Amino acid sequence: MPPKKRTGKAKKAKKSKPDQGNELAEMYRRSVLDVAVLKDHLALRTDAARQAMSVRDDLKCQIRDLKQVLSQEKLDTKDITADLNRQYKSLQMDLEAKVKQLESSVSMLQKQLDQCQGDLKTEREWRARMEEEKDAQIADLQSKLDSMETEYEKILHGCLDSLLSHLAVARRQWEDESSDVHQEFKDMLTGLGLNPLYI
Template identity: 45%
Template sequence: MAPKKKTKKTAEKIPEKENELEEKYRHSILDIAILQDHIADLRRHVRGMEQKLQHERQDHRDLSRQYKTMQTKLTNKVKKLEQELSQLKEDLLSQEELSKEKRERKQVEQEKDAVIANLQHKLDNMESDYEKVLHETLDSLSSQLSVARQGWEDESTTLHQKYKELLSEFGLNALDI
């Protein structure tokens, strides 16, 4: 028997399948590139959020340093006032001057206590505001990462299913590859 000749239809189907495979391959490469760009964008976003968190931490440290400086100045001022008060006590000779000095000292201590209470209140407010901002930032970042992770998992599942179907169309088993 003579070998069978290929018909025109069979010869046309082979390039069509090759073209179709090449088109699917190019589409897959584009999908991969898009996903890689998306991952890179998400990584940049995460880095940005980490930098923002670093800045927030640095701001908190700066505020703490400012508070400590103010507290040191206030302590020094209080010590100076107390020294002046002691010196005035020593200089006073009469009971009337001594009682006047006692009244002034009491007033200074009340002002000092009021200033300290005010500063402590401000510090407490600053700490709670900082904690609130930090928690909101972390919650937002966590939420965004969760959404991104779910999206990646969904896309991954979709891609795996798509490629599994493509392989099965070509008669290949995805587990064998």
């Protein structure tokens, strides 16, 4: 019986050989197709990988350039910030110096103003005193002038009264003397035989 079994297996093996060849050919054909498909996929992936690597390299270059630009901009910003800080400090120092100078000028001008106001007050007081003194002198001189006018009027009236009395005395004397002279001439004319009324 064992030989029969072997024979049966051999028969089966012999019978399966054509099927196996077809299966192998089919598998081979499928494998070739799979390999072709895989090669296509591999080619596509390789191309995609190359493109990705190219894009990656481009992006790396762009990133490097952007980093350089950013670094340069940071340096420029740092320089600009430093320059602005320096200008700010310089302007602040200038402003502080101007403020101190203006405060000094204000202080000096305030002192001058106080001094001028003091001088003006002194000058006004002096002028007021001078005006008072002048008014007092004018009033004193006016009163002296008034008293002198009164005295001059008295003296003038006294002199005029004395002159009038002297003139009255002199007139009386002249009248007396002229009467005497007329009488003498009348007597002389009468003595000569002339009528003095016709002459």
